[in-house]
Amino acid sequence: MKVIACYNIKGGVGKTATAVNLSCLAAREGHPTLVWDLDPQGAASFYFRVKPKVKGGSGSLFRRKRELDDVIKATDYDHLDLIPADFSYRNLDLTLEQFSKSTKRLRKLIKPLRSDYDYLFLDCAPGISLVSENVLLAADILLVPTIPTTLSLRTLYQLLQFCEDRGYTHLEILPFFSMVDRRKNLHRLMIDDPPKAGRGFLSSTIPYASEVELMGTKRTALESYAHSSRAAEAYRALWEELKPHLAPSQV
Amino acid sequence: MATLLTYPLPKQDSLPRWRQTLLDRLPLHADAADRYRLHFYDSFDWRLFMAGKLLEWREHNGVSELCLHDSGNDVTALTTRLDRPPPRFAADLPAGRLQRQLDKLLGVRALLPLTCVDVRSQCFRLIDEEGKTRVRLFLEQLRLAGSGGHGRILAKRLRLAPLHGYGNDAKRLTQHIEQNLALLPQAQNLLAEALSGTSKTPGDYSSGIDIPLQPEQRADAAMRRILLVLLQTMETNEAGIIDDLDTEFLHDFRVAVRRSRAALGQMKKVFPVRTLQRFRDEFAWLGSMTGPSRDLDVYLLEFSALQALLPADLRGDLEPLRDHLARHRQQEHAVLCRELQGARYRKLKQQWRRYLTSKLPQRPAAADARKPIADVAHHRTWRMYRRVLKEGNAITPESPAEEVHELRKSCKKLRYLMEFFKRLYPAREISALIKILKKLQDNLGEFQDLQVQSQAMKQFSVEMDREGRLSPQTALAMETLSDTLQDHMQRVRSEFANRFEAFGKKANRQRFERLFHPDAGAENRP
Numbered sequence A: 001m002k003v004i005a006c007y008n009i010k011g012g013v014g015k016t017a018t019a020v021n022l023s024c025l026a027a028r029e030g031h032p033t034l035v036w037d038l039d040p041q042g043a044a045s046f047y048f049r050v051k052p053k054v055k056g057g058s059g060s061l062f063r064r065k066r067e068l069d070d071v072i073k074a075t076d077y078d079h080l081d082l083i084p085a086d087f088s089y090r091n092l093d094l095t096l097e098q099f100s101k102s103t104k105r106l107r108k109l110i111k112p113l114r115s116d117y118d119y120l121f122l123d124c125a126p127g128i129s130l131v132s133e134n135v136l137l138a139a140d141i142l143l144v145p146t147i148p149t150t151l152s153l154r155t156l157y158q159l160l161q162f163c164e165d166r167g168y169t170h171l172e173i174l175p176f177f178s179m180v181d182r183r184k185n186l187h188r189l190m191i192d193d194p195p196k197a198g199r200g201f202l203s204s205t206i207p208y209a210s211e212v213e214l215m216g217t218k219r220t221a222l223e224s225y226a227h228s229s230r231a232a233e234a235y236r237a238l239w240e241e242l243k244p245h246l247a248p249s250q251v
Numbered sequence B: 001m002a003t004l005l006t007y008p009l010p011k012q013d014s015l016p017r018w019r020q021t022l023l024d025r026l027p028l029h030a031d032a033a034d035r036y037r038l039h040f041y042d043s044f045d046w047r048l049f050m051a052g053k054l055l056e057w058r059e060h061n062g063v064s065e066l067c068l069h070d071s072g073n074d075v076t077a078l079t080t081r082l083d084r085p086p087p088r089f090a091a092d093l094p095a096g097r098l099q100r101q102l103d104k105l106l107g108v109r110a111l112l113p114l115t116c117v118d119v120r121s122q123c124f125r126l127i128d129e130e131g132k133t134r135v136r137l138f139l140e141q142l143r144l145a146g147s148g149g150h151g152r153i154l155a156k157r158l159r160l161a162p163l164h165g166y167g168n169d170a171k172r173l174t175q176h177i178e179q180n181l182a183l184l185p186q187a188q189n190l191l192a193e194a195l196s197g198t199s200k201t202p203g204d205y206s207s208g209i210d211i212p213l214q215p216e217q218r219a220d221a222a223m224r225r226i227l228l229v230l231l232q233t234m235e236t237n238e239a240g241i242i243d244d245l246d247t248e249f250l251h252d253f254r255v256a257v258r259r260s261r262a263a264l265g266q267m268k269k270v271f272p273v274r275t276l277q278r279f280r281d282e283f284a285w286l287g288s289m290t291g292p293s294r295d296l297d298v299y300l301l302e303f304s305a306l307q308a309l310l311p312a313d314l315r316g317d318l319e320p321l322r323d324h325l326a327r328h329r330q331q332e333h334a335v336l337c338r339e340l341q342g343a344r345y346r347k348l349k350q351q352w353r354r355y356l357t358s359k360l361p362q363r364p365a366a367a368d369a370r371k372p373i374a375d376v377a378h379h380r381t382w383r384m385y386r387r388v389l390k391e392g393n394a395i396t397p398e399s400p401a402e403e404v405h406e407l408r409k410s411c412k413k414l415r416y417l418m419e420f421f422k423r424l425y426p427a428r429e430i431s432a433l434i435k436i437l438k439k440l441q442d443n444l445g446e447f448q449d450l451q452v453q454s455q456a457m458k459q460f461s462v463e464m465d466r467e468g469r470l471s472p473q474t475a476l477a478m479e480t481l482s483d484t485l486q487d488h489m490q491r492v493r494s495e496f497a498n499r500f501e502a503f504g505k506k507a508n509r510q511r512f513e514r515l516f517h518p519d520a521g522a523e524n525r526p
């Protein structure tokens, strides 16, 4: 199982849109795939029409009072399951602090899933917290949707610096440009001459597109209602570009 | 990953009426009608069926998938998207769990298409207030594909697909179906149903030999029976060899030939001398005629393993050998096909079958022909076992390789005898003894293979040189490989003493004696 975290210190950059659309593409290929909606706001759960509720809350889950298997919900897509968000995730930092190896709790928790799924997508809340450290230690790949602006880049550098300081070398950090609006000068400049960041940006970019916004009313992935749109195509290209990073021997 | 519940419907029922009933009685939404085609696959020797698995390629004009189920309980184990029919070999499937599992189950065997079923399917959903599907129910008609869409109807059914995390909804719908519609769930054996009326039956071929014999049966009758089964095995494998489906067809064919030769060689007093002579010569020809193709198959199958024996920087230099082998295999295969379709082989089969099915002689000239098969089996097996012990005991670390090869041949004969007559002995005990023998055979076989391979490298390099296709780098790689194989051979040879000691240890000798010694109590024999 490969663990792919959609993460950025900033909010509203397309993390959830990425997790939802890529996980659908993975499942369409027949890969058993799981999305964990770790954001108490529950956007991914909303898109999948699953109630943002975990019986017993995050506490019972992280204390292993409740098996993960009990809270997994099948989505309307074949091979795609979801662990929904729960409002109690807003206190997840406090829950995690109680454990001795508090940064490795998530990693430990998902171990039993390895035999059931090929891919686990973590849809993360913004910010740097104990939860995000858990994510950084549990993930194999960090997908970082980044809006092509100077400020967004700054937070990306902060993230890279943070991972370097902590010595998270296992992590493959893959930033890509998201919500790209080519009518904007700055966006164009940055895309055409991408700055050096870590191993560099993925070459796929996700355009700013009204179809993506529509996900909120359609409550489903782009593939289902706008298969031929540019945005859907961009997510497909991004998925293809990711595949070589998901080495089969370790899937 | 979900468990399916299948409710068979009477075949004469009208599906539109069922559709209406479902919508009237249950709070369901109907999707548009859909169709897909199921293609079933297995290897020639039913490896998936034997492992309790069912492989189907679900061809759909949207998303086509290859699914491996646990047969019987309708549980989907593994799936991968696949837009073309599956490749012949599991190794060529998209990488992933299903690919690995199939590769393990199938080994070198090819996937062969068995039959196709056309499915007309309509999905009904139980949807909650968020618009989320909680249970799916499929109303389906399954028809044998072909015949211009007028193939036999195999089944009509309702199939309930619960979704993970919505078990309660599925349970409620199940209760509705069972109480209000008076239906009962029942696992279906779709493949068997689809294959009925064809010449195929799941599990109808195995490369193993398992022939029911009566202990008091005349020895000649029993041996004819065994040899007839072996002849059938040869014939069954012919098409797969000629069509070049996978390498096991030729392998099984050759094993049947070798077993036939061993039977003739070991049963000298059961068959008339002239018959023996004639057919032994013909089977020897068949063995040597099929040899070169098989050897090349083996080199190609093991090529990567051989390559891996070399230091990494030499591995690439071995590639021209692969081409050489592949080219020669092509040629040898053509020769083999010609012979298998030729007059000599046809005549052999005809005459052999005629002899094996002819009337048993009243007063046979062969001394053992009318003896009970159990006595002959017992005697021959014991003799061969004694020979193995004697030859093995005589081998010292200094003994020449030929002596080891002689022992290998004797072991093989012993093995064949034990397998022919397995049913005459207590099943557990004979299987255990075969396993003990096999451990020794593995060592002897490996020794032989390494020696042959090491020499073959030299011979191949002569051939390649003659064909002007041998670069100095490749020559070096092959020479290195040959030396490496020699080294391995020495190691295997040095393990022989221990292996033989284990085989011949007292406890094992006693077990063989209890089963085969002439004075062994008849109570061990049924």
Ligand SMILES: Nc1ncnc2c1ncn2[C@@H]1O[C@H](COP(=O)(O)OP(=O)(O)O)[C@@H](O)[C@H]1O
Binding pocket: A010, A011, A012, A013, A014, A015, A016, A017, A018, A043, A178, A179, A180, A206, A207, A208, A209, A210, A212, A213, A214, A215, A216, A231
């Ligand atoms: N490529 C895009 N084009 C237009 N709108 C987008 C795009 N990606 C995301 N959005 C919209 O932006 C908002 C934030 O996206 P979301 O994926 O939820 O970000 P995050 O998870 O990083 O907070 C949502 O309303 C979403 O519909």
Ligand SMILES: [Mg+2]
Binding pocket: A015, A016, A017, A039, A043, A123, A124
């Ligand atoms: Mg989000």
